[in-house]
Amino acid sequence: xxxxxxxxxxxxxxxxxxxxxxxxxxxxxxxxxxxxxxxxxxxxxxxxxxxxxxxxxxxxxxxxxxxxxxxxxxxxxxxxxxxxxxxxxxxxxxxxxxxxxxxxxxxxxxxxxxxxxxxx
Amino acid sequence: xxxxxxxxxxxxxxxxxxxxxxxxxxxxxxxxxxxxxxxxxxxxxxxxxxxxxxxxxxxxxxxxxxxxxxxxxxxxxxxxxxxxxxxxxxxxxxxxxxxxxxxxxxxxxxxxxxxxxxxxxxxxxxxxxxxxxxxxxxxxxxxxxxxxxxxxxxxxxxxxxxxxxxxxxxxxxxxxxxxxxxxxxxxxxxxxxxxxxxxxxxxxxxxxxxxxxxxxxxxxxxxxxxxxxxxxxxxxxxxxxxxxxxxxxxxxxxxxxxxxxxxxxxxxxxxxxxxxxxxxxxxxxxxxxxxxxxxxxxxxxxxxxxxxxxxxxxxxxxxxxxxxxxxxxxxxxxxxxxxxxxxxxxxxxxxxxxxxxxxxxxxxxxxxxxxxxxxxxxxxxxxxxxxxxxxxxxxxxxxxxxxxxxxxxxxxxxxxxxxxxxxxxxxxxxxxxxxxxxxxxxxxxxxxxxxxxxxxxxxxxxxxxxxxxxxxxxxxxxxxxxxxxxxxxxxxxxxxxxxxxxxxxxxxx
Numbered sequence: 367x368x369x370x371x372x373x374x375x376x377x378x379x380x381x382x383x384x385x386x387x388x389x390x391x392x393x394x395x396x397x398x399x400x401x402x403x404x405x406x407x408x409x410x411x412x413x414x415x416x417x418x419x420x421x422x423x424x425x426x427x428x429x430x431x432x433x434x435x436x437x438x439x440x441x442x443x444x445x446x447x448x449x450x451x452x453x454x455x456x457x458x459x460x461x462x463x464x465x466x467x468x469x470x471x472x473x474x475x476x477x478x479x480x481x482x483x484x485x486x
Numbered sequence: 487x488x489x490x491x492x493x494x495x496x497x498x499x500x501x502x503x504x505x506x507x508x509x510x511x512x513x514x515x516x517x518x519x520x521x522x523x524x525x526x527x528x529x530x531x532x533x534x535x536x537x538x539x540x541x542x543x544x545x546x547x548x549x550x551x552x553x554x555x556x557x558x559x560x561x562x563x564x565x566x567x568x569x570x571x572x573x574x575x576x577x578x579x580x581x582x583x584x585x586x587x588x589x590x591x592x593x594x595x596x597x598x599x600x601x602x603x604x605x606x607x608x609x610x611x612x613x614x615x616x617x618x619x620x621x622x623x624x625x626x627x628x629x630x631x632x633x634x635x636x637x638x639x640x641x642x643x644x645x646x647x648x649x650x651x652x653x654x655x656x657x658x659x660x661x662x663x664x665x666x667x668x669x670x671x672x673x674x675x676x677x678x679x680x681x682x683x684x685x686x687x688x689x690x691x692x693x694x695x696x697x698x699x700x701x702x703x704x705x706x707x708x709x710x711x712x713x714x715x716x717x718x719x720x721x722x723x724x725x726x727x728x729x730x731x732x733x734x735x736x737x738x739x740x741x742x743x744x745x746x747x748x749x750x751x752x753x754x755x756x757x758x759x760x761x762x763x764x765x766x767x768x769x770x771x772x773x774x775x776x777x778x779x780x781x782x783x784x785x786x787x788x789x790x791x792x793x794x795x796x797x798x799x800x801x802x803x804x805x806x807x808x809x810x811x812x813x814x815x816x817x818x819x820x821x822x823x824x825x826x827x828x829x830x831x832x833x834x835x836x837x838x839x840x841x842x843x844x845x846x847x848x849x850x851x852x853x854x855x856x857x858x859x860x861x862x863x864x865x866x867x868x869x870x871x872x873x874x875x876x877x878x879x880x881x882x883x884x885x886x887x888x889x890x891x892x893x894x895x896x897x898x899x900x901x902x903x904x905x906x907x908x909x910x911x912x913x914x915x916x917x918x919x920x921x922x923x924x925x926x927x928x929x930x931x932x933x934x935x936x937x938x939x940x941x942x943x944x945x946x947x948x949x950x951x952x953x954x955x956x957x958x959x960x961x962x963x964x965x966x967x968x969x970x971x972x973x974x975x976x977x978x979x980x981x982x983x984x985x986x987x988x989x990x991x992x993x994x995x
Binding site: 367368370371374375376377378380384388402405407408409410411412415417452474475476477478479480481483486 | 753754755760795796797798817819821823825827830831834838841843844845846847848851852853854855856858859860889
């Protein structure tokens with residue numbers, strides 16, 4: 367799971383609203399970096415959708431420090447953002463609902479956000 | 487004058503008399519044949535000839551078999567043929583046939599009426615065969631078909647030619663036919679004498695006026711009626727077949743049994759979906775993946791049109807991720823999900839080097855932010871949801887995660903399955919909620935004993951096919967059903983039938 371995906375994820379636990387269930391806390395036990403091609407325009411366009419604060423919080427879990435304020439004209443920052451969004455893969459870990467504390471496991475790079483039947 | 491001289495003289499006289507008699511008798515029409523000269527005057531002849539030649543020129547545009555060109559090569563070679571126009575009755579090689587031809591045109595009808603007025607015929611002829619003889623063309627000796635009433639009347643135009651009558655044991659008779667004359671053939675002349683025309687020295691037109699006898703007319707009318715009735719019956723049968731449900735297919739499993747529907751309305755996943763969708767896909771994932779790895783062309787086209795660089799795409803119910811290539815081709819980032827973790831494993835393994843992310847999640851409760859995605863794909867998902875509420879919920883969720891102006895594409899299996907090669911899966915549905923069998927082979931290239939998942943409880947072993955039969959639940963969509971569901975939530979851009987599915991492309995407003 368890449369951080370771009372994490373940025374879109376919200377807890378769907380029962381009784382948790384979208385505002386309460388975002389962002390999911392990220393616990394990382396294993397992650398990997400795979401460098402991919404960086405394109406300023408694509409990253410800038412992607413950042414229109416990304417919530418920067420949530421990305422900054424998640425990046426901390428994989429040891430990437432992002433500045434407090436996002437500046438779309440800063441090429442160096444964009445490169446760093448691209449690394450955080452697309453190059454880091456969380457292989458093993460957990461996503462935690464900030465409201466209910468429900469833990470969604472990440473195994474072999476695949477998060478499982480399927481609720482159990484007794485949670486519905 | 488000597489005795490001898492006298493005898494010679496008498497002989498010569500007798501010979502001359504005999505020759506004269508012969509000449510005279512040769513030119514006497516046989517009994518029943520009468521020649522009436524100047525039935526049409528010179529001006530009438532010219533007008534009629536011009537008119538008929540005009541008709542001939544446009545012969546091919548005349549109805550049915552009215553116009554007959556010279557076709558038989560052997561006839562053409564021997565000059566034993568000519569162009570004809572036939573009105574009221576059709577004759578081919580002196581045989582009357584029940585073919586569609588034009589009725590007598592007014593100009594010929596006028597001539598026919600005059601023949602009656604002149605007392606040549608008892609009743610007005612309703613058929614006329616117009617023969618156009620070119621130079622050198624001739625007509626073999628013949629007796630006109632007995633299906634025509636007697637007398638027959640032939641009016642000559644164009645140039646004066648001869649007709650020759652022959653009968654065994656009689657002297658042949660040669661009658662000249664002046665322009666504007668009418669030759670009436672009745673009695674012996676029409677039935678016992680043959681008549682033929684020697685090669686024409688100049689172009690000539692002959693008009694043979696006749697009437698089919700009552701018996702033939704009745705026979706033809708019955709025949710035409712029977713043909714029409716047969717054709718109508720065939721049409722009606724075809725119409726009936728079109729409206730009838732399709733014939734039972736040979737393979738019973740292609741006509742799936744009806745599925746029992748959940749009755750309780752809760753947030754929980756109905757047990758039929760757990761047992762007959764999720765568990766089935768988890769068990770069949772490797773084999774499923776082995777035969778379905780290509781994106782449908784129209785879905786791929788939709789992706790190419792909408793998924794540009796920097797765009798975010800949600801593939802809701804991605805299965806084995808067969809849309810991955812199409813979705814990512816132009817640089818979009820795709821997040822795909824499915825309830826079957828076995829399928830997600832396959833999708834992840836197959837596409838992890840692309841900008842394609844997989845997770846296990848339910849399309850009815852998507853764990854995504856609202857308004858985050860540019861494009862959403864919901865391909866072959868809705869037909870696995872067992873209640874109308876859940877299908878609507880899945881559509882709502884798919885649209886919720888889109889940005890305003892974002893585009894979504896929905897595909898759902900159609901109840902209306904076409905026949906023949908267009909129906910790739912070969913299924914026919916009698917009911918809208920069905921259990922579709924899947925034959926899971928526990929052998930072969932897609933089977934791995936180590937990683938194989940446990941089959942759901944309903945699975946049965948089919949020894950004959952050496953397979954385990956699992957039943958997938960499907961709600962097949964009737965025409966307009968998908969459109970109706972989507973139209974309540976978004977602007978429908980396009981609605982079509984493709985790959986046995988109903989498809990709707992829409993835009994979130």
